[in-house]
Amino acid sequence: MVDVTPHDESGVPPAEVPELELYHPKSWWTTYVFSQDAKTIAIQYSGTAIAIGFVALVLSWLMRLQLGFPGTFDFITPEAYYQFVTMHGMIMVIYLLTALFLGGFGNYLIPLMVGARDMVFPYINMLSYWIYLLAVLVLVVSFFAPGGPTGAGWTLYPPQAILSGTPGGQGAGIILMLVSLILFIIGFTMGGLNYVVTVIQGRTRGMTLMRLPLTVWGIFTATVMALLAFPALFVACVMMLFDRLLGTSFFMPALVDAGEQLSYGGGSPILFQHLFWFFGHPEVYIVALPAFGIVSDLISTHARKNIFGYRMMVWAIIIIGALSFVVWAHHMYVSGMHPWFGFFFATTTLIIAIPTAIKVYNWVLTLWRGDIHLRVPMLFALAFIVTFVNGGLTGLFLGNVVVDVPLSDTMFVVAHFHMVMGVAPILVIFGAIYHWYPKITGRMFHEGMAQFHFWVTFLGAYAIFFPMHYVGLVGVPRRYPEIGDTAFVPDSVQDLNAFITMAALIVGFAQIVFLFNIFWSLRHGREAGGNPWRATSLEWQTPTTPPPHGNWGDHVPVVYRWAYDYSVPGASQDFIAQNDPGTGIKAPRPA
Amino acid sequence: MSVILVFLLVVFGFSLWWLSQQRLLSKPWTEQGLAVDPSHRGEAAMPTAKIALGIFLAVVGALFALFASAYFMRMEYSDWQAPPVPSVIWANTAILVAASIALEIAARTARDGRIDISRVALAIAGAATLVFLAGQLVAWQQLSLAGHYLEVNPANGFFYLLTGMHGLHIIGGLIALGFTLVALSAQAPISGQLQLRVELCAMYWHFLLFVWLGLLVLLAGWAGDFIAICKQVLT
Ligand code: HEM
């Protein structure tokens, strides 16, 4: 190995993409509010997403209260229940998970991990957040609109979505929902362009694509997918707005509503479903791929081992991303389709399971004989793997047309998708927040509170969703506020429902511990130092912690190796940072 | 959904080509030291803004491909009738072509540093585009005078929707073009940065012209004829 000090950059080829000129804020407003620093924007995105996520959590309590103790709460009318289901689902999927993974983690981690000083278009990046905030506000306003928010289900299927029988259908609810989604998509596109172009153009010298941490690969691929998939939702929303406001019949067939013949005619609800699921299925992976990437990094760091099969992991991410655009119609088995199409979509759905399974094997093989440290981020990562496998298995069942048809629209489906795309990504989010908290704030979180939060959330989630599979198998349909007397549902299901509700309340309250910990540790947490997990990737090598504006001080780091040099035989430490030029030489100590 | 799938195929093909240059087969765990980035081939890298615009145009392309998909699917239903085609859109098309040509001239002269020609060409392009937008409004007016309101049948709905969407994108471009024109008028020796901006305007205009021609094919009913021919050939 050549003997160079890290700051002697002779022999390093000059950068080809000129460094961007940093915008230097001049006032308090431009530093903390209208900030163009990706790290600040990340925190704004995350804070907003978590805040609106708590609204969705409260809505889930209300739903569970109704399901567990039907008839006890007068204010939960069937209409209100539909509204809760709809808003809960929509907020969780789009305004929480998508915004948090891409807008939150994407903004914080991409520039730091690729060795850039900021996103390539900081101004547009800032606009992206403010438009997202506007979308959230419009969504919140719809709760107070006359007639309340829409109750059309998070899928917003027409024709019912804009008819008088659906809450908010003839009121402002559905309009505000659609406008909010359109704003979200516009805002996201601005941010998304930044994330993609920063990965392509902003990488520091030596940072080849194959040296990127998998977190960046996951977020990058998910963003590309989102850029191509969200337009479908955009088209669906715009056309539905036309139907609702201007009387066109894109989606609306001729129908009689409340005894009155409407002026619509000839439109196709199926058309909407195609557009919606062309977005909706990739959306699942838009949430999953960043989670996959982050989990890979958490596992590797906390097991002190290089990730097993890095190349395969990268390829799998790309293949999953591409394939997930040709499976959308598996959500429409019950809408009726040509059996050949059904066969095609069932096949592609099952094929996606292969790269996904490869990823799971690789995580497990990374753990194999690793030096596993069961710290809180690691606990969450392990919990994710278990949960994801669990939800993935029931997904294999549902991917088959014959199995899906009877189970479709039962609580079994609800249990399945909460496992894979509810609980699993949320576990990763918690793990990631705990993992990067010391970098973001410079302090450690309180270990005891975090452990408590983990165990209650993990076990509680199982207490909620395991029994729910059974409830679904018995035949309890989804989106029903209560089932009443049926021939097929035994009374004992009601006891189970009450149990699930108790568990949901407990899990919900445990999240307050999480929030408390986050704020409490800001002040009272132990000083974390620059690299408490002794990790290799660039974000842990910043000159100061939290990273300064511009991230790197005077010298942008130069990358000499991949992100997974843990426990390298013969090295002086059990990790070698990416910007460490040679095995014998220590990287500049982060402060 | 065939239009969007074809479009995706193109995007994926392009991504694959790009990825194939990124040494995805390399074994990063065996390579220490300063791997020279494969995209570092000595020549200057493509400007960041150009890449960003390219990706943005892919998103816009996906948007219109999805609209086209929806159009075709909606066409299958029994109440479909061909959309009315107001005659003024042919003139509009010619004007948009002219705007594109003017921008191309502006970009080329800017590259050669002939800033006064570039400035004039850019202004002409902007003016022509404004005329195009006015012409589109005239088309809407012609339609509604003839009783072809938005809600009367789905084809009308698509006509207003698609021309409107396209127009909104044009307006966005005009704003950028306006700023470029101001900058161009203020600067005597033209900077590389400014050359790039003019070039990006041209790129955006060509793309929107392309989209417009695609929409024209849809709305004028040629696409339907084409499909009918394909079906006949297949059966
Ligand atoms: C404490 C955690 C949660 C609880 C107790 C919970 C509970 C529920 C309940 C009771 C329903 C309605 C079932 C029905 O009647 O159809 C529901 C629907 C739904 N939830 Fe959750 N949920 C939780 C977290 C999440 C998360 C994290 C996500 C993120 C993906 C999510 C996404 C959805 C979706 C998409 C629906 C379907 C909405 C619809 O049918 O339109 N949930 N949830």
Ligand SMILES: [Cu+2]
């Ligand atoms: Cu799916």
